[in-house]
Each structure stands twice: as structure tokens, then as C-alpha cells.
Amino acid sequence: MGPTSFDLNLLSLWSPGWGGVLLAGLMRSLEVAVGGFLLGLLIGIGGASAKLWGGKVLRDLLEVYTTVVRGVPELILILILYYAGTDAVNKLMLVLGLPSVDISGLAAGIFVIGVVQGAYSTEVLRGAIKAIPAGQLEAARAYGMSPLLSLRRITLPAMLPYAIPGLSNLWLIATKDTALLAVVGFSELTLVTRQAAGTTKAYMMFFLAAGVLYLLVTLLSNVILGAIEKRARRGLSREQAA
Amino acid sequence: MAETAQAIEVRDLHKRFGPLEVLKGVSLSAKQGDVIALIGGSGSGKSTFLRCINMLELPTAGSVTIHGETIELKKDGNGGLMPANRRQVQRIRTKLGMVFQSFNLWQHMTVLQNVIEVPVHVLGQPRDQAIEVAEALLRRVGLYEKRDAYPAFLSGGQQQRAAIARALAIQPLVMLFDEPTSALDPELVGEVLSVIGDLAREKRTMILVTHEMKFARQVASHVVYLHGGVIEEQGPPEQIFGDPQSERLKKFISSIH
Amino acid sequence: MAETAQAIEVRDLHKRFGPLEVLKGVSLSAKQGDVIALIGGSGSGKSTFLRCINMLELPTAGSVTIHGETIELKKDGNGGLMPANRRQVQRIRTKLGMVFQSFNLWQHMTVLQNVIEVPVHVLGQPRDQAIEVAEALLRRVGLYEKRDAYPAFLSGGQQQRAAIARALAIQPLVMLFDEPTSALDPELVGEVLSVIGDLAREKRTMILVTHEMKFARQVASHVVYLHGGVIEEQGPPEQIFGDPQSERLKKFISSIH
Amino acid sequence: AAEDIKIGVDSGPYPPFSSPDASGKWVGWEIEMMDAFCAEAKLTCTLSPIAFDGLIPALNAKKIDAIMSSMSITDERKKAIDFSDKYYNTPTAIIGPKGVKFEPTAEGLKGKVIGVQVSTIHAAYVQKYFAKSVAEVKEYQTQDEANNDLAAGRLDAIQADLVTLNDFLKTDQGKACCELKGNVQDDPAILGSGVGVGVRKEDTALKDKFNAAIKAVRANGTYDKISKKYFDFNIYGK
Amino acid sequence: MKDEATLVPMTYAPPKARSLLEPHRIALAAVFLAILVSAAYFMRWDWLPRYQDRLISGLWTTMLMLISTSVVGFVFAVPLGLVQVTGPKPLAWLANAFCTLIRGTPLLLQLWLLYYGLGSLFAQYPEIRSSWAWPYLRQAWPYGFAALTISFAAYEGEVMRGAFSGVPKGELEAARAYGMGRWTAFRRIWFPRAVYRTLPTLTGETVLQLKSTPLVATVTVMDLYSVITKVRQDTLLTYEPLLLLALIYLCLTGILVLAFRLLENRIPSRGN
Numbered sequence A: 001m002g003p004t005s006f007d008l009n010l011l012s013l014w015s016p017g018w019g020g021v022l023l024a025g026l027m028r029s030l031e032v033a034v035g036g037f038l039l040g041l042l043i044g045i046g047g048a049s050a051k052l053w054g055g056k057v058l059r060d061l062l063e064v065y066t067t068v069v070r071g072v073p074e075l076i077l078i079l080i081l082y083y084a085g086t087d088a089v090n091k092l093m094l095v096l097g098l099p100s101v102d103i104s105g106l107a108a109g110i111f112v113i114g115v116v117q118g119a120y121s122t123e124v125l126r127g128a129i130k131a132i133p134a135g136q137l138e139a140a141r142a143y144g145m146s147p148l149l150s151l152r153r154i155t156l157p158a159m160l161p162y163a164i165p166g167l168s169n170l171w172l173i174a175t176k177d178t179a180l181l182a183v184v185g186f187s188e189l190t191l192v193t194r195q196a197a198g199t200t201k202a203y204m205m206f207f208l209a210a211g212v213l214y215l216l217v218t219l220l221s222n223v224i225l226g227a228i229e230k231r232a233r234r235g236l237s238r239e240q241a242a
Numbered sequence B, C: 001m002a003e004t005a006q007a008i009e010v011r012d013l014h015k016r017f018g019p020l021e022v023l024k025g026v027s028l029s030a031k032q033g034d035v036i037a038l039i040g041g042s043g044s045g046k047s048t049f050l051r052c053i054n055m056l057e058l059p060t061a062g063s064v065t066i067h068g069e070t071i072e073l074k075k076d077g078n079g080g081l082m083p084a085n086r087r088q089v090q091r092i093r094t095k096l097g098m099v100f101q102s103f104n105l106w107q108h109m110t111v112l113q114n115v116i117e118v119p120v121h122v123l124g125q126p127r128d129q130a131i132e133v134a135e136a137l138l139r140r141v142g143l144y145e146k147r148d149a150y151p152a153f154l155s156g157g158q159q160q161r162a163a164i165a166r167a168l169a170i171q172p173l174v175m176l177f178d179e180p181t182s183a184l185d186p187e188l189v190g191e192v193l194s195v196i197g198d199l200a201r202e203k204r205t206m207i208l209v210t211h212e213m214k215f216a217r218q219v220a221s222h223v224v225y226l227h228g229g230v231i232e233e234q235g236p237p238e239q240i241f242g243d244p245q246s247e248r249l250k251k252f253i254s255s256i257h
Numbered sequence D: 001a002a003e004d005i006k007i008g009v010d011s012g013p014y015p016p017f018s019s020p021d022a023s024g025k026w027v028g029w030e031i032e033m034m035d036a037f038c039a040e041a042k043l044t045c046t047l048s049p050i051a052f053d054g055l056i057p058a059l060n061a062k063k064i065d066a067i068m069s070s071m072s073i074t075d076e077r078k079k080a081i082d083f084s085d086k087y088y089n090t091p092t093a094i095i096g097p098k099g100v101k102f103e104p105t106a107e108g109l110k111g112k113v114i115g116v117q118v119s120t121i122h123a124a125y126v127q128k129y130f131a132k133s134v135a136e137v138k139e140y141q142t143q144d145e146a147n148n149d150l151a152a153g154r155l156d157a158i159q160a161d162l163v164t165l166n167d168f169l170k171t172d173q174g175k176a177c178c179e180l181k182g183n184v185q186d187d188p189a190i191l192g193s194g195v196g197v198g199v200r201k202e203d204t205a206l207k208d209k210f211n212a213a214i215k216a217v218r219a220n221g222t223y224d225k226i227s228k229k230y231f232d233f234n235i236y237g238k
Numbered sequence E: 001m002k003d004e005a006t007l008v009p010m011t012y013a014p015p016k017a018r019s020l021l022e023p024h025r026i027a028l029a030a031v032f033l034a035i036l037v038s039a040a041y042f043m044r045w046d047w048l049p050r051y052q053d054r055l056i057s058g059l060w061t062t063m064l065m066l067i068s069t070s071v072v073g074f075v076f077a078v079p080l081g082l083v084q085v086t087g088p089k090p091l092a093w094l095a096n097a098f099c100t101l102i103r104g105t106p107l108l109l110q111l112w113l114l115y116y117g118l119g120s121l122f123a124q125y126p127e128i129r130s131s132w133a134w135p136y137l138r139q140a141w142p143y144g145f146a147a148l149t150i151s152f153a154a155y156e157g158e159v160m161r162g163a164f165s166g167v168p169k170g171e172l173e174a175a176r177a178y179g180m181g182r183w184t185a186f187r188r189i190w191f192p193r194a195v196y197r198t199l200p201t202l203t204g205e206t207v208l209q210l211k212s213t214p215l216v217a218t219v220t221v222m223d224l225y226s227v228i229t230k231v232r233q234d235t236l237l238t239y240e241p242l243l244l245l246a247l248i249y250l251c252l253t254g255i256l257v258l259a260f261r262l263l264e265n266r267i268p269s270r271g272n
């Protein structure tokens, strides 16, 4: 068998086909992508709030965080965070006198993707909040809403249509960034593809198969995100939406 | 509560933006049912005055009393004032129905949702009841058919009428209007003025900043002319418009007409 | 070339957009130095007519002759016309100075670059000479100081004056103006009209679509009233504005004034 | 109760020692040996695939507790981690395309492009002995990628462990393209003294457990039983 | 999801320059300086001189990769964007499919597909092996170059599509009205106008491209990242080389952003 071989039996879902392994890898990729995206969103909400309403020092620290994350290749961040992140957690546990925790590859992967996504989320959400016409927040104040209530009832929902395009983009980036975890040996789709390809020597076929899987995820995401975006923008007229 | 007779009483209000003193001691009081028209040139501080009443701007000095309850203010560090009690401010705000020049409807909610938002989520009214009230109000401002539309799809005049319904839904003690028609195309001004006119005839207490002199003359019980941060002249509409005393007011009225 | 006397001659122009026939046979001719004002209600086809003259819209039928040279058209497959000779159209276009309602200056070039663009890159004039002419023109429209500014940093009136300079720079046989002032704030209209007025007094041939009736009356040598795709009435300005015949024109003039 | 530990293995296929099969399970001599050691030492071992060059950092970051990934015991590595006694030792060899004759020496490799797996003893050896004479040294994340590039004509030679190279030469791809050129001259300082289980320096208890297990597995015949399935020679070395 | 803004990937946006001299900033700077100094002091950097030459040559490779792939990628991006706006339909569809395909799959996978998949096919054909191209096909950089170029072309092509379609119709009409032919109008008006519109996003795209370059190390190109990998395996240090690498990339990003800003400042920012 050479690299040209297109023995489709190799893609069968059951051994000796590698299809099952690929799908399992895809699931792992998606788990990390979903987890990392959500963690990023959480960091983003906190980061955006702090950047908008936080103290000077906090704002500057966040600026450093977003600048560094956006200026350093993801691959390098992943390497640093993958080793240093868990190392730091364990050192911290040691200082606190707790037993070192067992950080699974999955948790580490989610952490790494999440920290990277968080920087971008922060900017997306901050921009979205700033895009809300000031008058709407003022109206909330004028009618006696407390800051928390107005955040929940006005700011967050009003920001959504502005944030969703950026967040959609981030989700697509998250799905693709999981591939970088292959370099640290995390068994997501790209790595298992490489293992399958290396073992069977059917490089072309397996890489193409993985490409199709990624593309399906992207296209499906596009459809769903498009629907979500349409819904979020239902209150915006055409000019505003542009 | 000796002053219950006064729906609103503002005493010696000062407001300074940095080096610029916009309000230099403005006092004003309105009895229940009064319709006060606030007029004045651009930049004379009309909006600022209105916004100080519900503490959207914090005054530098002075006091505001709504139906006998004075908003408690304390000194902040920078020579200004700040609310001593946030909750009190929030509570009093629910008694002041503010209508903005640029409508400021919440864009992510339908018209009906806009109107019930404050009753349900701030005043804690049951949703059903709030909807009932809201629908009656929307019928009144002629927007019942549009209750499920989003603001962005309404004309300016319709948006402003919805904003008035939103303000009325909290059953305010005083309505505050800040140039409610000046962001509207000329052909839409009429529909909004007619709604406000109805409210005036019902003897709702209101303070109305406007450039529509003809309208002010018709509906106001009292007209206040602001200039350079102080009240230059005030009185019943016939007097202010028919027989202005100060040179400035004369010039102002002739320039507007 | 029997018709050299006519600077521009349009014969029986028809234009159809799908089912909608916008121009139903419009003929018009102008001698050297004529200033023709084209007036008419919104949607009456004024812009379409102007755009057909330089083939920005292709007419469905009819002919256009500029200084004796008729634009060659041939039938396209769909019952319309198309240029028989692209180069001819391009050449004739360089003799027609079009000024648009929305200026359409090229935003990535400075004012000066905008003005010399066509002379240098279409007409092949030496750059130095083009700059000399352009600076003279800019001085004339009062924009010499702004020659190195980008259009986005100019007011609407300045932009339109720059656009007029751009049109003049090609030394056009005929100037075409499509509502040159209607995208301008009222206070900027004057400066543009005064430039156009100067051109009219110099006896530059021009066709001017406008809603500024007073101005049209002053500068036009001939006024054409378009309605429903045909010329409803035409004549010297005194007659059209002073003694309109058709009911429609009467109504139109009274609605505008 | 048995102690839970995580053992790191190179995530790239390294047959016949360790490679994933189509069901995602890891198989190979070293995997079976791992099971044997763990059973002997009463450890519950979980296998954790990690990029080869990330194994030592992962061990020190406590993401894993031991390395069993054909990692040779060298002085350089001993600066960062500790090793058990060796559990196998094989010579280092060089392979190249068929039909091109050359010796596995600096002289023979002159002007050639040689490939090695990143972070291995072979990378270090090539660096020291061949770097000056070869045209280029290419480093690969996994061994099978180097093999593949040799077959694809992008390499003129590969240096690696003799056993894994032989395994490659037995595949269709290897048979078609390449052949053994011979063993390189030994240099224990770099090539080390066999393959051991890597553990953290402070983890002497675990090291002792592995040492005992290796001894026991060799003594009770399990070692030979497993090895016979894979090799027809003595993998333990002298 | 279709409008241009949403399709532009997240990019680096430099912080606004505010006063660096506020007291809390000075304190923060001091803290960072302290961290830096202690990192320099407590961590191991003795390997640096030994690898100096290789680091510089790696840096050079990285820069070469960045610049060449961005320039060539941009050249491809223009037609990719243009045909999506002007058609013809089949070409527009193809260009759109290409952009979707490339942007929908990870670059790492594309790179491996090219190098390990496609690249190893060539060897089977003696015609290729004996052709002039073989010495290049044997090496790794052509594959890295191809993958990065394709990726840049796809992302920037999408940006160019938005830029071309975003040029106000009136300006193109004015070009026609003054007798410009199609080619002149494209060369003088449409293209430069579109490029100006993309400049701000071009910064971001180029920074993204810079951040993608280390991937080529996985196919044996000796770029900066792979030199650092070498340092890591030789010295068995985990953090020091990576931190240095991060720092270098951060500097490169900063330089790129500044360079683009200088370029941007030379042309009008309004009216886009």
C-alpha cells in the first residue's frame, strides 16, 4: 500500500477500518471546541465587563492579556499553557497544601483553547456592548432599573446582535484551533488522522477524510449560526444590521 | 409633608460640567396638573435641567422634591453631589416618566415588551395585569396594531408614541418630555403632539421641553424661559408669548416664529 | 455635418426598465451656449434622460448626437440597443462633463488628483499641463487651498465644486448636471449654484436637472418640463414659470415654489 | 489497593513497540511489557499518548508519572529526569534507498539528506557525528513520517533504532524502496545504555517498583514470552 | 454570516496609546520588569549564545515565509475576490467554494495533506523524479509556502470580495461617465479604492499569517519555531525557549502593526 491507496475499507467504522477512531477524534475535537469556546465566553464576559467598568489596574492587566494572546502564535500559546498551565495549577495546589490534581488531557485542552478564545471574546463582547446606543442604557436608568437588572434585561440582550457575528467567527476558529493540540499529542481529530495515516500509509485518503469532517462541522455551524444570528437580529432594521 | 400640594419642586439647582456652569441656580415648582413648558435657545441648559430632576445628571448643588419626598444627596469628593441612597433614587425614578428626544426604545423588545418591561421587572407587577394596562395604553396612543413590532420597523412618530406609552405605563407622578418631536420628520410631528396634547388636557403633571412654540402656547399652564443657566422670564403662556418683557425673550420668540 | 450648429441633439429617446417605460420619446436639442433646465416631478425620468445622453443607461430606442457626431447604436438581443462601437462611446463621454447628485468624487484621490485623473489617464495629456489647468480650475471654483485634501474631509458643497472642476477639466462640449445641489445642506446650496451660474453666464452649453426653480429661471435659456416620460411643455423660462399652459405644470410650479 | 499512575507514550506510531490500531487501542511489544510491569508492581496504569518531544516536560509537569516510549537512558536526559534499569537495548542503524550504496559513516553520508525523529538519541548522534558532512538533517515529529519521507525520496537516509527500522523494511512500502545500510558505531555517551522507564527524579519509590518489576518479569519468563511474539533475537541485549 | 465584517477573522488591534506615565502604569511596568529580571536571573539562558546563529537564520526563514506568502497570497486574493463580485457565475462559484473550503479546515491539516499526502505521491513517478522540479519537490519549504499562500489567498480573497463590492457604485459610474475603459477604470479607480478599504484588515490578516508560520516546522522547515524546538530537546528546558519564542513573536507582531500603521497614515482614513 502506498500513499496513493484509496482503500475505502480503511474508513469503515469498525476495525480494521479507522472510521470509528476518526469519529472518536472528532468528538474529542468538538468537546474541546465547545468547552474552550464556553470557557472563552465566560472569560470574555468578565473581561469585557472589567475592561468597560473595571479599575485602571484591572483594565491594563486585561489589555496585556489580550495583547499577548493576540500577538503570539496559538501553537506557542498552546505549548506554553499546556505545560505551564498544569504545572502552575499543581504548584498552586502544593502551596495550598492540597494534593496535586490530575488534569486530564481534555481539561488541559479546554483550558488552553479557552484562554486563547477568552482574549478574543473579551474584545468581541466589549465592542458589542459599546455598540448599544447609549440612549437605551440611559432609558433603563431613567426608569429606575438597578445596574444589575439593566445588565440582565437590557445590556446583555441588546448586545447580542452585535456580538453574534464575532462569536460565530470565534466558534469556527475554536473548531480549527483544536487541530493544534495535535502537536502536543492530544488525541483529537487531526492527531488520530495522522496516526491512522502513519500506520496505514494512506496519507492522502485520511487527510482528505478529516478535511471533509472539519468542513462538515464548519458548514453545519454556518447554518445554525446563521439561524441564531437571524433571530438575534430580529429587532434590527436593515440599515442597523448593515 | 407640608408641601404635598407641589407635585414637583426644584430648588436652586446648579450644574457644572468642568469649567462650564450650565445651570446657575434654577428653581421651579409645579402643582398637580400643571403643564410647564420649558423654552430657551440651544445650549441654554433645558435638557440638563430635566436630566437633573431624575438624577441622570447629578446636580452640583440644589435639591429636587417629588410629591414631598426630597432626593437625598451627599457630597462626593470632587465638589459635586451624589445620591445618598441609590434605592431611593431608583424608586423615585419609577415615578418620573421620561420621554427622550431620540425615543430610546429598547430595540431588542417589541413595542408591547417595551411597555411592560418596567412594570413587570422593576415594579414587580404581575405580567398579565401589566399587559392589560399596556394594551389599553397602546390603544390610546394608536399603536395597538403595532404591539408586536420591533421599534426599528416603526416610523419615528410611532416610536415616540410607543415611548410615551412606556412612560405612562409606570403611572408616573410627573411626565418629563425632552423635545419629544425634534428628531421627527415634519409630517410626523403632529401625531405625537396630539397625544401629548391629550395628556395635557387630562391634567397630567408634566414638564415639557419643546421648540414648538405654537403648541406650548396651546397646552402649557406655565411657560419658563431659560437663558444662560437662569430663568430669564416665566409666566402664563399668554403673557410670555403675547407680551414678553425681556429683550432676549422677545428676540428668541421672533426668531422661532 | 449639416447639424454642426447643434451642440447636442437627442431624437425620440425611449427607455424602458422591464415593464416600466420611463421615457416615451423625448427629443431635445441645444445650440452652443444654450443652458437647458430640465424640471419635473420625482420619477418623471429626468435622471434617466440625462444618463441616456452619455449612455450610462442604454436607451431602448432613439438617437443622441453630440456636435454632429451620432452615437452608433445597434440592436442587442433583447429588444434594446447597445453601442456599436465602444471606443466611440468612450470618446464621446470625454466630451460630456457629468456632475452627479452625490458628487461621486474618487475617494482615494486628493481633489487635485481627481481633477487631473481623466485628462492624464484618459485623454493622455502631460501631467504638468493637466496640473496647471486643474489648479486654474480649482482656483476658479474656490478650492485651490483644498487641492491636496481628500474628498472625505470636505463639506458637501466643496465636494460638489470639486466635482464641477473635475468635469470642466476635460473641456467638455456639454455639461450635464443631475440635481447638483439636492444632496446638500441648505446652507451649502448657494456656493454651488453660484459656480454653476458663472458657467451659465459664460455661455457654456449645459443641461441642468434641478429642483431650484428660482435658479433655473435666472440662468436657463430654455426650460423643459418632463412629465410621465414625455415633454409636457417647454419654452423660455419667463413663459414656463410666468405663464405655464398645462394644468400639470401649473400645479407642479405652485407645489415647488 | 493498587496505585494509579499515568504512563506517557509517544503519540506517533512506533511499531513494533507501540502504535495505535484501528480500534484506537495501543498495541506493541512495549505496551505488552508495560502491562506486565504494572501487573507485577501492582500498579493501575493508564496510557497517555503525548508528542515525543513533550514527554519529559509532561513528566515534570506531573501530567504523567512515567515514560515508557523507547526512551534511551542518556546522561543528557538524566539531568532532567531519572530512569529505571534498562528493559531493552538494541543497536542503532541507518537505512537508505535501494540501489544507492553507502556506508553508515560520516564519510558515506557525505552530501546526503538524513532524517531522524526529533528529540531522540539519534538526533543527538547525528548532530555530533554527521552534521558536518551531510547536506541536511531533517527532524520529524514521529518516526513513521521520517520513514514515509524516505520512501517518498525526500530523504537519502534515516538513522533510528534497528528494530523499528527492520519493522519498517518489512512493510510493503519499506520492501519496495529501502534497505539496511548497517549499524552506526556505538557511542554509549549519546546512544545511552538501553531503554528505561523514565520517572521524575524525586519519585524514587516508583523507580524502585519498576526496577523490581523488570527483574521479576525477566526472571519469571514473561519477558521472553512476550518478546518471542515480536522478535527472533534477544531484544534485551547484553 | 454573509456580510464582510463577520468574515474577517479576529485580528490584533493595538491598544490605544494613552499616557504611559500614570502612577499605576509605572507600578505595573515595574512589576513586569521585576518578572523579566527574575526570569533572566533565575531561569537558564546559558544556551542562548550557542544557538544564536541558528536562531537568526530561523528568524530569517520565518520572515521570508511571512513576506513571500503574504505577497503571493495577496496576488491570488485579488482575482479570487474580483470574480466573486463580477462573475462569471461558474468562476464566482468556484472561487467561493475555494474560500469556503480553505477557511473551513485547519491549516495544519492542509499542510500535512500537501506535504505527507500530495508530496509523497510525486516520488512514484519517475518522470517527476527526473524533472527539474524534483530538487524543489523534495524539500519541505515549497509545501509550507504553498499551504500558507493558499490560506492567505482564501482569507484575503474573502476580504477583497467585500472590498470590491463595497466601493460605491457612483464612483465607478463616474469613471465610466468620463470615458474610462473597463481596464482603466479597474486599474485607476476600482482596484486602488478596494485596496485602501482593505488596508485596516490587511494588518490583521498579516498578523494572523505571521502567527500561522510556525506550523511549517511540523513539516521539517527550519523556521524560528523549529530552532526553538531543537533547543528544547537539546537542553530539555521546557519554558525558557518557549518564552523567548513568544517574546520574539510579540515583537514581530508589534513591528508589523507599526509598519502597517505608518502605511495607513499616509492615506485618508475617512470616506471608506
Ligand SMILES: Nc1ncnc2c1ncn2[C@@H]1O[C@H](COP(=O)(O)OP(=O)(O)OP(=O)(O)O)[C@@H](O)[C@H]1O
Pocket: B017, B020, B022, B040, B041, B042, B043, B044, B045, B046, B047, B048, B049
Ligand atoms: N455631559 C456633558 N459634558 C459636558 N458638557 C455638557 C454635557 N451635557 C451638556 N453639556 C453642555 O451643557 C450646555 C447645555 O446643554 P443642554 O443639552 O442642557 O442644552 P439644551 O438647552 O437642551 O439645548 P438643545 O436645545 O440644543 O437641546 C451645552 O453647552 C452643552 O454643551
Ligand SMILES: Nc1ncnc2c1ncn2[C@@H]1O[C@H](COP(=O)(O)OP(=O)(O)OP(=O)(O)O)[C@@H](O)[C@H]1O
Pocket: C017, C020, C022, C040, C041, C042, C043, C044, C045, C046, C047, C048, C049
Ligand atoms: N435601473 C433602474 N431599474 C429600474 N427602474 C429604474 C431604474 N432607474 C430608474 N428607474 C425608474 O425610472 C423612473 C424614473 O427615474 P429617474 O431617476 O429618471 O427619475 P427622476 O426624474 O430623476 O426623479 P428624481 O427627481 O427623484 O431624481 C422611476 O420610476 C425609477 O424607479
Ligand SMILES: [Mg+2]
Pocket: B046, B047, B048, B179
Ligand atoms: Mg436638549
Ligand SMILES: [Mg+2]
Pocket: C046, C047, C048, C179
Ligand atoms: Mg433623479
